[in-house]
Amino acid sequence: MSWLRPHRRRAGTSTTEQGWSAEDVQTLEKAVGRAPSVHNTQPWELTTSDRTAVLRERSAVALWQHDPEGRDRRLSCGAAVTNLFLAVRALGWAARLRRGPEEGTDDPELVATVTATQRQHPSVAEGQRYRAITRRSSYRRPFHEQPLSHVAREALLAAGGAADVHARWITGFDEASSVAEMLGYAARVHRKDRYYQRELAMWLVDGQGGVDPGGGIASEDLGTEGVAAVGLTRSQHRLPDEQRLAEWIANESIMVLATATDDPASHLRAGEAMQFTWLTATSLGLAASVITQPLHLTEVRAGLRERLGLPGFPHVLLRFGYPVPVPGQRRA
Numbered sequence: 001m002s003w004l005r006p007h008r009r010r011a012g013t014s015t016t017e018q019g020w021s022a023e024d025v026q027t028l029e030k031a032v033g034r035a036p037s038v039h040n041t042q043p044w045e046l047t048t049s050d051r052t053a054v055l056r057e058r059s060a061v062a063l064w065q066h067d068p069e070g071r072d073r074r075l076s077c078g079a080a081v082t083n084l085f086l087a088v089r090a091l092g093w094a095a096r097l098r099r100g101p102e103e104g105t106d107d108p109e110l111v112a113t114v115t116a117t118q119r120q121h122p123s124v125a126e127g128q129r130y131r132a133i134t135r136r137s138s139y140r141r142p143f144h145e146q147p148l149s150h151v152a153r154e155a156l157l158a159a160g161g162a163a164d165v166h167a168r169w170i171t172g173f174d175e176a177s178s179v180a181e182m183l184g185y186a187a188r189v190h191r192k193d194r195y196y197q198r199e200l201a202m203w204l205v206d207g208q209g210g211v212d213p214g215g216g217i218a219s220e221d222l223g224t225e226g227v228a229a230v231g232l233t234r235s236q237h238r239l240p241d242e243q244r245l246a247e248w249i250a251n252e253s254i255m256v257l258a259t260a261t262d263d264p265a266s267h268l269r270a271g272e273a274m275q276f277t278w279l280t281a282t283s284l285g286l287a288a289s290v291i292t293q294p295l296h297l298t299e300v301r302a303g304l305r306e307r308l309g310l311p312g313f314p315h316v317l318l319r320f321g322y323p324v325p326v327p328g329q330r331r332a
């Protein structure tokens with residue numbers, strides 16, 4: 001669907017008093033539903049009324065082994081906020097974003113309220129990011145050997161470093177070796193944790209038909225090679241040699257996102273920035289995947305912070321690169 005179509009059709013006739021049309025609501029729901037989420041749990045709920053869209057966290061969606069503190073759930077909700085905001089813009093509205101509940105009210109699950117205020121065309125960049133929503137997906141295979149251009153790296157760094165979020169690349173072999181050591185350690189811990197593995201298995205969908213609309217990850221989509229092999233580790237995964245892993249990390253473009261504080265609001269902001277950067281990458285024809293599994297170990301989070309000299313708490317690693325063309329398929 002063209003992102004301009006709904007706007008063009010109603011330009012000049014729709015006012016904020018009229019409320020969303022059924023087609024608008026579908027556009028918003030589709031955009032939110034395409035946000036990435038931990039284990040594809042989609043831990044949010046969208047409600048719409050008048051010209052307002054409200055996103056709530058479903059904290060009942062709990063991953064006790066993988067995500068006992070709900071950090072990834074909130075990162076996922078943050079990603080959904082980015083998609084929701086872009087969808088309102090793509091419908092041709094200026095959008096006001098309020099994060100968290102209204103002052104004086106107590107609604108801890110209320111993540112964000114996006115209100116359409118007046119007619120306004122989206123910018124070219126917003127249109128590009130909106131169109132990237134349906135093309136974005138997790139690419140857990142090794143990338144093409146062609147490195148990212150300086151311009152692409154700068155664009156991604158600018159996208160990741162939104163207000164309140166610190167973005168930086170892992171650079172040089174020393175940093176790559178430190179990160180490889182920590183990811184290797186975390187993979188070994190998770191691989192032999194029976195309870196962790198049992199929970200992960202419950203979210204894996206086997207078979208050829210892709211992922212169940214109710215959530216979960218198709219087993220065949222998990223990474224078994226390169227950096228992604230230590231990004232979501234199963235007990236049967238063979239772990240790469242640490243020296244080889246360091247080389248892969250050094251050759252990929254891997255960004256870390258961190259925030260000054262480590263509270264729920266920061267997790268949501270990091271999730272927004274993660275998705276904004278991912279969509280920027282998709283719109284540039286890049287592939288990406290994110291890794292949080294190792295960061296659930298306190299010692300790995302602390303180690304990353306110390307060895308990379310981060311000015312805050314790391315939340316997610318994003319890997320970017322050019323996809324390896326599949327024979328018979330055109331590159332995005």
Ligand SMILES: Cc1cc2nc3c(=O)[nH]c(=O)nc-3n(C[C@H](O)[C@H](O)[C@H](O)COP(=O)(O)O)c2cc1C
Nearest residue numbers: 036037038039040072075137138231232291292293
């Ligand atoms: C907060 C968050 C954490 C994630 N952590 C990991 C991870 O550690 N390893 C991994 O391979 N994928 C991870 N993912 C990717 C999800 O598994 C993926 O987004 C989801 O299965 C939907 O698939 P899609 O991205 O292809 O749409 C994470 C995604 C989010 C939003």
